[in-house]
Amino acid sequence: MTGGRPDPEVVAAVEGAAALLAELGHQVEPTRWPVDGMQFGRDFGAYWASGAAADFAAATERLGRAPTDAEVEPFSLAMASRTARCRRGRWRP
């Protein structure tokens, strides 16, 4: 998706599945990943981080204060703060 080549076993499995489908009468053809993989990765990261921000907000409400790094893990905190830096649909990482 981001330009890396899969392992030979994976290539063989995908080709085998495509051949089986074709044998069963499906119309199967080689194509290209229809989206920009790097952009997809950034968008997915933004979406994933927004979940951590929502969790952070919910935890803040539940505790009556912001959770500390003794309560929320560094990865989750980093994602929540990444979302807090997002304004008007643009990332400022």
Next chain:
Amino acid sequence: MDELTWMDATETAARVRSGELFATEVVEAAIGRAEAVQPQLHVLVSDDFARARAKSAGPLGDGPFAGVPFLIKDLDDYAGLPTRHGSRVHADAEPSINQAPLMDAYDAAGLVVIGKSTSPEQGYLPTTEPVGAPPTRNPWDPSRSSGGSSGGAAAAVAAGVVPVAHATDGGGSIRIPAACCGLFGLKPSVGRTRPALRGRRANAPIIIAHQHVVSRSVRDSAALLAETEAQGEEARHAPVGVVTGPAAAPAADRSGWWTR
């Protein structure tokens, strides 16, 4: 009872139905196995052994998986058990009072929940090593990761605790631990299974939490998918029912593939 450590849910249910196995002994074996592997593999967050024993004593109902032990991933509510989300913030969570329709479907299928399985915090990482708990280890090689985020589910199934376990996938969380633990992990389309999210999560603008199971056999995942498919007004996709083999190609079907 060693054969229960490799038998799939379909076979286990058939043997319970035929009277060859008692549900009480199947559930007792799962509890014993869970207790045996827990110190090393850490697959459970909480146990539901007392209710599981009572349920296995009957009546079992007529669900297709009656008497088969099962685990719920700890990101979702199951009535009577706390939901800790793999997080220290929720370490003192009270038992849930309610549960979503997907959990009702598992109950109706006759599955006997023996506990909740581990997850990394909120399921964010593809390995199951929350800071506040021991890591969930891979039964094939405990020096390695079970994968995640459905790591407890996958490690428990691979270790022979339960034949099949609830799992969820937003970015690989069914597929990754299934691959790490040598299991089958199907990620259905979102909305294929009965509604699972409750509260603020159900109202998120984009939902990519796909719900299903990790299993020891393709037929278990297929049968359980049919059993838990959204129907009627709940359904976002036309139900497919039980898939038992490759389907004939629909007229308008067209597939693309690529490997780079």
